[in-house]
Amino acid sequence: MRSASRILSLTILGFAIVIMGLGSGLSAAPAQAGEVPLPNPAKAFKGEQCVEPIDVMRRDHFEFLKHQRDETLREGIRGKKYSLNACIDCHAVTSPDIAGGKLRTLKPFCAECHSYAAVSIDCFECHSGAVQPGIGSEIGKQSALPPNHEQLKADKALITLLKGHLDPTSPQGGTGQ
Amino acid sequence: MAADTTIYKEIEGKGGDYYSLVGWLAVMAAAGFGSMLYMEHYGHVVTGMTNAVVWGTPHVFAVFLIVAASGALNIASISSVFGKTQYKPLARLSTITAVALLAGGLMVLLLDLGRPDRLIVAMTKYNFKSIFAWNIILYSGFFVIVLTYLWMMMERRMVPYSKKMGLLAFVWRLALTTGTGSIFGFLVARPGYDAAIMAPMFIAMSFAFGLAIFILVVNVAYRASNRPLGDFILFEMRNLLGVFIAAALYFTVTQHLTNLYAAEHAGIEAFILWDGGIYTFFFWVVQIGLGALFPLALLFNPATGRSCQGIMIASILVIVGGLAQLYIIIIGGQAFPIPLFPGMEVSSSFFDGAVHPYVPSLLEILLGLSGMAVSLLIIAIAVKYLPLMPTSLSDAKVDPNHVAAE
Amino acid sequence: MTDKTMNTVDSSPVDATKRTLLKGGVAAAVITLAPGITLRTVEAAVTGPATQAKRWGMLIDATAPEGVWDLAVEACKAEQGWGSDHNKSGKANAATDPQWIRKVSIKNPKTGAKASLPVMCQHCANPPCVDVCPTGASMKREDGIVLVDKHICIGCRYCMMACPYSARSFVHEPVEMQKPHMPRGKGTVEGCTMCVHRVDKGQQPACVEALNKAGSDAIMFGDLNDPKSDISRAVSKYVTQRIRADLGVEPGVHYRGI
Numbered sequence: 118m119r120s121a122s123r124i125l126s127l128t129i130l131g132f133a134i135v136i137m138g139l140g141s142g143l144s145a146a147p148a149q150a151g152e153v154p155l156p157n158p159a160k161a162f163k164g165e166q167c168v169e170p171i172d173v174m175r176r177d178h179f180e181f182l183k184h185q186r187d188e189t190l191r192e193g194i195r196g197k198k199y200s201l202n203a204c205i206d207c208h209a210v211t212s213p214d215i216a217g218g219k220l221r222t223l224k225p226f227c228a229e230c231h232s233y234a235a236v237s238i239d240c241f242e243c244h245s246g247a248v249q250p251g252i253g254s255e256i257g258k259q260s261a262l263p264p265n266h267e268q269l270k271a272d273k274a275l276i277t278l279l280k281g282h283l284d285p286t287s288p289q290g291g292t293g294q
Numbered sequence: 295m296a297a298d299t300t301i302y303k304e305i306e307g308k309g310g311d312y313y314s315l316v317g318w319l320a321v322m323a324a325a326g327f328g329s330m331l332y333m334e335h336y337g338h339v340v341t342g343m344t345n346a347v348v349w350g351t352p353h354v355f356a357v358f359l360i361v362a363a364s365g366a367l368n369i370a371s372i373s374s375v376f377g378k379t380q381y382k383p384l385a386r387l388s389t390i391t392a393v394a395l396l397a398g399g400l401m402v403l404l405l406d407l408g409r410p411d412r413l414i415v416a417m418t419k420y421n422f423k424s425i426f427a428w429n430i431i432l433y434s435g436f437f438v439i440v441l442t443y444l445w446m447m448m449e450r451r452m453v454p455y456s457k458k459m460g461l462l463a464f465v466w467r468l469a470l471t472t473g474t475g476s477i478f479g480f481l482v483a484r485p486g487y488d489a490a491i492m493a494p495m496f497i498a499m500s501f502a503f504g505l506a507i508f509i510l511v512v513n514v515a516y517r518a519s520n521r522p523l524g525d526f527i528l529f530e531m532r533n534l535l536g537v538f539i540a541a542a543l544y545f546t547v548t549q550h551l552t553n554l555y556a557a558e559h560a561g562i563e564a565f566i567l568w569d570g571g572i573y574t575f576f577f578w579v580v581q582i583g584l585g586a587l588f589p590l591a592l593l594f595n596p597a598t599g600r601s602c603q604g605i606m607i608a609s610i611l612v613i614v615g616g617l618a619q620l621y622i623i624i625i626g627g628q629a630f631p632i633p634l635f636p637g638m639e640v641s642s643s644f645f646d647g648a649v650h651p652y653v654p655s656l657l658e659i660l661l662g663l664s665g666m667a668v669s670l671l672i673i674a675i676a677v678k679y680l681p682l683m684p685t686s687l688s689d690a691k692v693d694p695n696h697v698a699a700e
Numbered sequence: 701m702t703d704k705t706m707n708t709v710d711s712s713p714v715d716a717t718k719r720t721l722l723k724g725g726v727a728a729a730v731i732t733l734a735p736g737i738t739l740r741t742v743e744a745a746v747t748g749p750a751t752q753a754k755r756w757g758m759l760i761d762a763t764a765p766e767g768v769w770d771l772a773v774e775a776c777k778a779e780q781g782w783g784s785d786h787n788k789s790g791k792a793n794a795a796t797d798p799q800w801i802r803k804v805s806i807k808n809p810k811t812g813a814k815a816s817l818p819v820m821c822q823h824c825a826n827p828p829c830v831d832v833c834p835t836g837a838s839m840k841r842e843d844g845i846v847l848v849d850k851h852i853c854i855g856c857r858y859c860m861m862a863c864p865y866s867a868r869s870f871v872h873e874p875v876e877m878q879k880p881h882m883p884r885g886k887g888t889v890e891g892c893t894m895c896v897h898r899v900d901k902g903q904q905p906a907c908v909e910a911l912n913k914a915g916s917d918a919i920m921f922g923d924l925n926d927p928k929s930d931i932s933r934a935v936s937k938y939v940t941q942r943i944r945a946d947l948g949v950e951p952g953v954h955y956r957g958i
Contacts, residue, residue, distance in 0.1 A: 348857040
C-alpha cells in the first residue's frame with residue numbers, strides 16, 4: 118500500500134507538472150535556446166537615443182510596454198512615451214520580402230535577443246506596423262535589413278565584440294553606450 | 295460489517311489487447327491535438343462555428359465530459375457519504391473515472407480556445423464576477439480534492455479521514471455541476487438558456503451520464519482483465535441508472551412545461567419541440583426516445599435488464615442521448631435567434647431574426663472525440679499502475695446479505 | 701507582475717542566465733539614473749485617464765433615410781480595418797466575417813410598418829459581456845466605453861454568448877495590414893470601440909463624422925453626463941428608447957423613432 122500511495126502522490130505531482138508544462142510549452146512553443154549566437158540587435162533607424170538609456174531599455178522594456186498597454190487600453194491614458202507604435206517608428210524596418218515593403222516590422226529587431234533568450238512574443242500578430250498616412254511617413258527611407266544579415270550573425274569577431282558589449286563583467290561594461 | 299477485506303490490485307496490462315486499446319486511444323488523442331494545431335494555423339474559419347453559433351461541437355463533448363465527471367464520482371460518494379457499503383469496492387475506480395473525465399473535458403475546452411497559447415493568462419487573471427472563472431476554480435479544486443480523497447482511501451493511515459474527504463468531494467461536485475449548469479443559466483440574453491432550472495437539471499443529467507459511463511468502464515475492465523464481476527453489483531447500478539434517467543427526464547419535462555407557460559418562451563419551445571428540424575429530431579427521437587425511454591425499457595424489462603448486454607446497451611444509449619441533449623441545449627440555444635425587437639420581424643446581414651445554420655466539421659468532431667479518448671486513456675493507464683480495481687466483484691465479495699442468504 | 705513570474709516558471713536555468721546577461725545583469729541593476737535627466741523624446745501631451753465624470757453615448761435617429769446606415773458601416777470598416785479579412789482566404793463568408801456595426805431592418809408583422817437602424821455594441825452600463833469574461837479582458841472603461849482588452853483575451857467567446865445584441869465578432873482568420881491604431885488578430889473577440897482612439901483625442905467616432913460630412917446628424921455622439929451637451933439636450937427632448945431595455949443592462953446607445 119505504501120508504494121501505491123507513493124505512486125499516487127507522484128501522479129498528482131505529474132499532473133501538476135503536465136498542466137504547467139502544457140501551459141508554458143504552448144506559450145513558449147517556438148522558443149529555441151541552444152546554439153544561437155549572441156544577439157546583434159539591428160541599429161535603430163531613427164533617433165540617436167532610445168526612450169530610456171539603453172541598459173534600462175534592455176532590462177525593462179517589456180515592463181514599460183506592458184504598463185503602457187494597460188494604461189492605454191484599460192484606463193484611457195494616451196500620449197506616454199513607451200508606445201509600441203513609437204518603437205515601430207524608430208526600430209522597424211521594411212523589406213520587399215514582407216508584404217511588398219508595405220509593412221514595417223519590428224520582428225528582426227526584437228527577435229535578435231528573444232530567440233537567444235527563448236522569449237516568444239505575439240505582439241506583431243496584431244500590431245502589424247502597416248503604413249498609414251501621418252504615421253511613419255519616413256517609411257521610404259527605412260532601409261531593409263542588409264541582405265547578408267543572416268551571415269552577420271555567425272561572424273565570430275562580431276560575436277566576441279557583442280559578448281563584451283553585453284556582458285556587464287567585461288571591461289567595456291554592460292552599459293552599451 | 296467486518297473490516298474491509300477487499301483486495302485491490304493493478305491489472306496485468308500486458309496483452310496485445312491492452313496495448314492496442316491504449317494505442318488506439320493515443321491515436322485518437324493525437325488526432326484531437328492535430329485538429330487544434332490546424333485550427334490554430336488557419337483560424338476557426340475551418341471549423342463549423344460562426345459569429346452566431348460561437349460554441350460548437352467541441353463544447354458539446356466538453357460539457358458532456360465535465361458533467362459526466364461529477365456524476366462518475368457518485369459511486370464513491372454513495373459508499374462513503376451515504377454508507378452504502380456494497381459500492382465501497384468500486385469507490386477507487388469511481389474517483390479515477392471522475393478525474394479522467396474532467397481532464398478530457400477540460401482539454402477539449404482548452405484546445406478550442408481562440409488563443410490556446412494564452413492558457414497562462416487564463417490561469418493567472420481572474421474576473422471573480424465571471425461564473426466561468428469560478429468554474430476554473432471549481433475544476434482545479436475538484437482535481438485536488440478527488441485525488442486527495444483517492445489517496446486517503448488507499449493509504450491505510452488515512453482511511454479514517456477519507457469519509458470526511460468524501461463528503462467534501464460530494465459537496466464540491468454538486469457545486470461544480472451547478473457551476474457548469476449556470477454557465478448557461480446566467481445568459482439572460484438567450485431565450486434557450488435563461489432558466490434557473492438549468493443547474494438542478496445539470497445535476498440530474500450528471501448522475502445519469504456519469505453512471506452510464508462508469509457501468510461501461512466497470513464492465514469492460516472486468517471482462518478484459520478476467521476478474522469476476524457478480525450480478526449483484528451490476529443490478530444495483532442498473533437500478534440506480536434507471537432512477538437517474540427518470541430524474542433527468544423529469545427535469546427536462548419540467549423545463550419545457552414551465553417554458554410553455556411563459557408566453558415569451560413560446561418561440562424557443564416551438565423551435566425545439568415542433569419545427570426546429572434537426573433539433574426537434576434530436577429532442578424527440580434521440581434524447582427522449584433513444585436516450586431515456588428506450589434505456590428505461592431495457593433496464594426494467596426482466597429479459598434485457600438481467601443481461602449484461604442489455605445494461606451495457608442501455609448505458610451506451612444514455613450517453614448518445616446525453617450528447618444529443620447537450621447539442622440541443624448548446625447549439626440549438628444559439629441557433630435560435632436572439633430577440634432584438636420582440637414581436638417584430640427582424641433581418642440583417644448578421645443573421646438577425648433567422649435561425650442560424652450550423653454544421654459540425656470533422657475537425658470539431660475529432661477534437662471532441664479526442665477528449666473522450668484522453669479520458670479513457672487516463673483510466674486505462676491508471677488501472678495498470680495503481681491498485682484501483684478489486685480483484686473480485688463477485689456476489690460473495692460485495693453482497694452484504696450474500697452469506698446470510700446461503 | 702504575474703506575467704513576469706510566469707515567465708520565469710517556463711524558463712530553463714540556461715534561458716534564465718541568458719536573460720540576465722541580456723538585461724545587463726546585476727551590475728546594471730545598480731546603475732541609477734541621475735534625477736532630472738532629460739531624455740531625448742519630448743513626450744507628447746499625455747491625455748486621460750478616462751473618468752466617471754463622462755458617460756459617452758449615442759443617439760440614433762431611426763427615421764433617417766436608410767442609406768445613411770450603409771455609409772456608417774462603410775466608414776467604420778475604413779476606420780477600423782475590418783471587412784476584408786477574407787481577402788486572404790479569397791471568399792467572403794457572411795457567417796464568419798466580423799461585423800462591428802450592421803444595418804438591421806425591422807417590420808411590424810401586424811401593421812406592416814418598417815424601420816431600419818444600425819446596431820453595434822450598445823456600451824451598456826451593466827454589460828453582461830464584462831460580467832461573464834473569465835479573464836477580465838472584456839471590460840468597461842470609467843467613461844462607459846466597453847472594450848475587449850485583446851492582450852488578455854483567450855478567445856473563449858463567452859462574451860458573445862452573453863451579449864443580447866450580437867455586437868461582437870470572433871476573428872476567424874489571420875488578419876493582415878491592421879491599422880496602427882486598431883491592432884486586430886486571429887483568435888480574439890472584437891467589436892465597436894466607439895472609436896476610443898479618436899474620442900480620447902477629442903474627435904467624433906468615425907461613423908458620426910462620416911454622416912456629419914454627408915450632411916446627416918442621424919447619429920449623435922456625446923457626453924450623457926453633461927446636461928449641456930447636444931446629446932443630453934436631445935435625449936431630454938425626444939422620447940428615446942433603448943434596445944432590450946427590459947434586460948436592465950442600461951445601454952449607452954439611445955434610439956428614437958423606432
